[in-house]
Amino acid sequence: MRHECVCVCVYKNKELIPDYNYFTSVSSSFSDTHQPFLFPLVVCSPMALYRLEKDGRELRIHENADELRSNLAEYIADLSEASIKERGTFAVALSGGSLITLMGKLCEAPYIKTIDWAKWHIFWADERVVAKSHADSNYKLAKDGLFAKVPVIYSHVHSINDTVSAERAAEDYEFVIRQLVRTRVINVSEINDCPKFDLVLLGMGPDGHVASLFPNHSVLSEKLQWVTFITDSPKPPPERITFTFPVINSASNVAVVVTGGGKAEAAHLAIDDIGPDRPKLPARMVQPTQGKLVWFLDIAAASKLDSASFWE
Numbered sequence: 001m002r003h004e005c006v007c008v009c010v011y012k013n014k015e016l017i018p019d020y021n022y023f024t025s026v027s028s029s030f031s032d033t034h035q036p037f038l039f040p041l042v043v044c045s046p047m048a049l050y051r052l053e054k055d056g057r058e059l060r061i062h063e064n065a066d067e068l069r070s071n072l073a074e075y076i077a078d079l080s081e082a083s084i085k086e087r088g089t090f091a092v093a094l095s096g097g098s099l100i101t102l103m104g105k106l107c108e109a110p111y112i113k114t115i116d117w118a119k120w121h122i123f124w125a126d127e128r129v130v131a132k133s134h135a136d137s138n139y140k141l142a143k144d145g146l147f148a149k150v151p152v153i154y155s156h157v158h159s160i161n162d163t164v165s166a167e168r169a170a171e172d173y174e175f176v177i178r179q180l181v182r183t184r185v186i187n188v189s190e191i192n193d194c195p196k197f198d199l200v201l202l203g204m205g206p207d208g209h210v211a212s213l214f215p216n217h218s219v220l221s222e223k224l225q226w227v228t229f230i231t232d233s234p235k236p237p238p239e240r241i242t243f244t245f246p247v248i249n250s251a252s253n254v255a256v257v258v259t260g261g262g263k264a265e266a267a268h269l270a271i272d273d274i275g276p277d278r279p280k281l282p283a284r285m286v287q288p289t290q291g292k293l294v295w296f297l298d299i300a301a302a303s304k305l306d307s308a309s310f311w312e
């Protein structure tokens with residue numbers, strides 16, 4: 001039992017709760033046998049209901065999606081500030097889907113003014129191969145929901161070529177990334193020469209897919225390419241480009257952002273110790289080699305977690 005490496009903070013209405021009864025009441029899956037090892041430490045984040053750490057992974061569970069939104073905005077703003085201070089730039093890769101709405105607080109005070117948006121370089125961890133004006137485009141989603149509302153520099157928004165095939169779009173996107181690694185707009189991994197994004201933001205589908213890396217697909221084992229393509233996505237539209245795991249796992253920071261009870265089973269299979277006989281979900285393969293992984297969940301998405309795996 002390595003309970004000394006576990007950090008637990010329990011909050012309600014931004015107040016640190018000295019008694020862990022509230023903690024146990026919000027998640028009945030936390031066994032009584034673990035209670036003696038729960039101990040509140042320093043305030044890590046005022047909006048996280050509780051936060052656990054193990055093996056370099058961090059789990060932040062929020063009372064609701066609104067608290068998650070606040071905590072996520074603060075996390076991104078902090079990483080942006082640290083990266084700009086260190087390297088003069090912030091290279092961030094977005095996903096599509098619910099993530100963009102969950103990032104919405106970045107467009108509000110104080111972040112709209114305090115973030116140095118001109119230093120951001122924006123990429124996509126995955127993109128649907130459709131016109132940029134198409135409702136399915138992850139670029140359009142992020143533009144309408146996010147960066148049309150903040151002062152990013154348009155030439156720093158690195159979207160895919162939407163006029164070519166999926167295969168060509170993946171090749172072109174990898175080429176763009178290679179140029180920006182050369183000029184160090186994107187950092188480089190010391191261990192494998194992969195791009196080292198300051199932050200990769202991922203959502204997760206109910207099937208456990210991240211980016212456009214779907215369960216049982218051959219691209220899950222792609223080792224050489226940085227960006228690859230698929231033409232048979234089980235979720236429409238079928239043609240997509242996606243970062244491969246070597247790139248995702250070379251990032252300095254990776255966040256997986258998940259809300260809703262429909263994703264609770266996938267969150268359990270991705271996070272908990274499930275044994276060798278269970279299916280290995282793409283989300284479980286998100287394991288940064290040197291970077292830091294943070295899972296942002298609301299209570300509904302965390303409702304099937306077997307917390308014991310974080311306590312052993």
Ligand SMILES: O=C1O[C@H](COP(=O)(O)O)[C@@H](O)[C@H](O)[C@H]1O
Pocket residue numbers: 095096097098099126127128138202203204205206209210211212235
């Ligand atoms: O198709 C996609 O789905 C995932 C998950 O989307 P969500 O709406 O369930 O959060 C998304 O992360 C990915 O970028 C997107 O292309």
